[in-house]
Amino acid sequence: MASTNGETDQVLVEERSCGRIFILNRPKQLNALSAVMVSRLLELFLSCAEDSSVKFIIVKGKGRAFCAGGDVAAVVYDINRGNWKSGAEYFRKEFTLNYVIATYIKPQVSILNGIVMGGGAGVSVHGRFRIATEKSLFAMPETALGLFPDIGASYFLSRLPGFFGEYVGLTGARLDGAEMLACGLATHFVQSESLPLLEEALVKAATSDPMVISSVIEGFSNAPNLKKNSAYHRLDVINKCFSRRTVEDIIQALERVSADKKDDWISSTIQSLKKASPMSLKISLRSIREGRLQGIGKCLVREFRMVCHVMLGEVSKDFVEGCRAILVDKDRNPKWAPSKLESISDKMVDRYFSKVDDADWEDLKLPVNFRLPAYAIAKL
């Protein structure tokens, strides 16, 4: 029983006894999160938190994607018309949604049966249960767009094993369902054919007890094998290289390994770092490193400052350029400026982490909730 009225169609809501199923419904755009969707989701999450008849929430996507990210094309359109502030409002709302999800009192089950990128991770990974399938495809591709892993990614990437988070966040590497489960981005792996039955079982269980929900999902789970050439098998090299202090040191460490022995995986890793925006790499690495030492709230506040500076483009306009090259003109040949890591000073990087110098601008203010479950308190 989907609700239908005007633009709210972009998020369909199914009421199934004690559960609510939110369906991201912009399949042509791979369910990229529009401003309308962000607002609607925020509204839905907040009202379901208050509604005692709701025990749990399922989030999934229509079509072959779960969600391919935020609607950055719209943001860049605004920036190009001199209106970065409407972009700021978009991110303010999106990050608030990420926070609400991360500290949500009721269990959320996200069914990641397809593409999960950027903003899509933001509405799922922060929740309690993330189900990967054989169709899952995860990536944080922001450094190739002149952006950085936002939506609270500095919190969850930095908490992946070792320095895998730096690898995923800087290179934009694609992970399949098995890899998502192995590194902890997903909590379960279920074959896509079992999903309808799983949904039914969850509805039938009608509980908000995470232990029960977990055991229901486990009933449908299986242990997938990592593919032979999975990056997760290379965790030792990743730890050795991506733990380095700076982006330059990371690339140098990778080159040293590759000089010892020819290795396609390392070459393509170096390639993706060299193709990414140098400024994006610098601020992304620092963001992940700070994020590892901070709670989810501080991570989002920092990322909000960063994304505002990215949109303002005072130090670099790589975001606009990246979107032009990848999304608009599709020439896949962005002209980054600054074009080299070496020409980026610490001072330039510092700028992204400072408050925005604008009378109307405010730091991200997060909602205060006094009824947090212990597992959410631990993220603060």
Place this chain on the structure above:
Amino acid sequence: MENANFRTQILTRHLQNHAVDSSSGAAVSRAPCLSYAPPEASASFDVSSMRKLMDGHNLGERDWLFNLMAQSKLFNPRLRGGKVFVAPDYNQSMEQQREMTMKRIQYLLDRGVFEGWMTGTGSEAEMRKLALLEVITIFDHSLAIKIGVHFFLWGGAIQFFGTKRHHDKWLRATETYLMKGCFAMTELGHGSNVRGIETITTYDPRTEEFIINTPCESAQKYWIGGAANHATHTVVFSQLNIEGKNEGVHAFITQIRDADGNICPNIRIADCGHKIGLNGVDNGRIWFDNVRIPRENILNSVADVSSDGKYLSAIKDADQRFGAFMAPLTSGRVTIAVSAVYMAKMSLAIAIRYSLTRRAFSITPNGAEVLLLDYPSHQRRLLPLLAKTYAMSFAGNYLKLLYVRRTPQLIKTLHVVSSGLKAALTWHNMRTLQECREACGGQGLKTENRIGQLKAEYDVQSTFEGDNNVLMQQVSKALLAEYVATKRKNKPFKELGLEHMNKPSPTIPSQLSSSIVHSSQFQNDIFCLRERDLLNRFAAEVSKYQAQGESKESAFNASYQLAEDLGRAFTDLAILQTFVEAENSASDASLKNVLSLVRSMYVLVTLDEDPAFLRYGYLTTENAAVVRKEVANLCSEIRPHALALVDSFGIPDAFLSPIAFDWVAANAWSASQD
């Protein structure tokens, strides 16, 4: 009585709740009677700007190293209440702790943490090294000491006492741990008095070798960090006898183990055994049985011996030679002082966070129990220590800069300031640790909550690199020497911060008020007055004893009471001045506002606690009462900032402890089953 009834009611309610929960089985852990509420976060200032001011330098490097430790299994991560904490496992045996320490060093080495520690040049490289060592000490004192011995003592001796031939051979090798160094100075019979050590070295011109010998049991080298298990080389401090003449203490490089860890011939090594703390460091004892080493192993920056056995030195006076020789070793006092402040920060961050979430007793019937930090008495226990820790943190930053920018003209100042601050900051740390331990109640006794264990781990700081009492006496001695020399020459004071004595004595208003005691003018005046008056009194007392025929030394010893008061006066003033400088450098008004509260607290609690102000009449009893009242006022003014002030310490959650966060979840039944 009414209170007792009320308590009974509450207890009954607890028990009833418990009974209800039990009936639903596993729900016990999920519905505690008390639920944890995170501390309210309402910072009136930007915490990250404050952190920048406090840590001062190399924030990116610091965070990187925190990251490296937090992400490795070697640093013993443990899940408590949904959060990961890293801390050494102090329940391991001494042998296991020592091996873990070496493994952690190897890990940090592999990740490039020590790059440039020996081969880097300039103040930037030195500051980076100091910042990283501070982060290491936040994880574990043993790890920091083990690294400190290798780089700062062994490495520092090579750098400062050695010349090019030693640098070429050892600096790179030290940085990459091709060898492991230790530093054999202290003996069983001599610690602070290095000049009295009994190890003897002679020279054999036929073979061009030095012969090092331990002539008696009291000459055995003692407490030598790294010697018991791991070190392959040491710098030995020894008397040098050339052609029958004692030329004083010199330093020599000696190999004590081969690359496989076998002890070299004519060397005997024994273990110092289990200690009250710092068991990750393998302290050992060494005997030298006429060990022969090549002539070039003498560290010859100050003095040398020619191949035919002639003693050569540009400095004729043995005392001066010794002074020039030892001067560079202040790095130890600098790192100790600064790390003491970080431990005070750590314990305060834990105790204050706990006091903002733990409640005890209600003050109204049926009212909620009161947060510990809302009790004025609890504020009085913790917040003055917080203010002192801020002040000493700025002093530590100043000391580091003084050290890395040292010039020959500044050596005396550096010696005096580092001596005073090392003593003051390490004493402050031990006092803070004890108070925080007690402020956490029973939870303070759990090793996983860190504070209690830190007392054992850091107790040594008041002893090594100079006993605190001895160091403080050196401060007074240096001030007296400066005083006597300046008076004799009839010239103005221009060193050791005594310039204020050139001006007329400051007057303290006869009736203090709240606004006066908050003014930095008054605060500076009363600290200057105390130092100046105590120095005059001290000089007078020493000369009185001398006039009675006592030697300078025994006159000084007899005046120890004034010497102690004066040493404290000097360091308190130095600390205040660094605070004022830091406050002036803060860019933002909200930072300045809270810092001025903290500064006032630092000064006023010092006035309240040091009896010298009443004893010598710098404060009247009425004024002392005004000060005391103002301390209580400041406690309630600082209370709303307490969380932000400890958050500004920049110590990541993972390096604090479970009681600093959700201690209910950390202690839940389900957590005990993992």
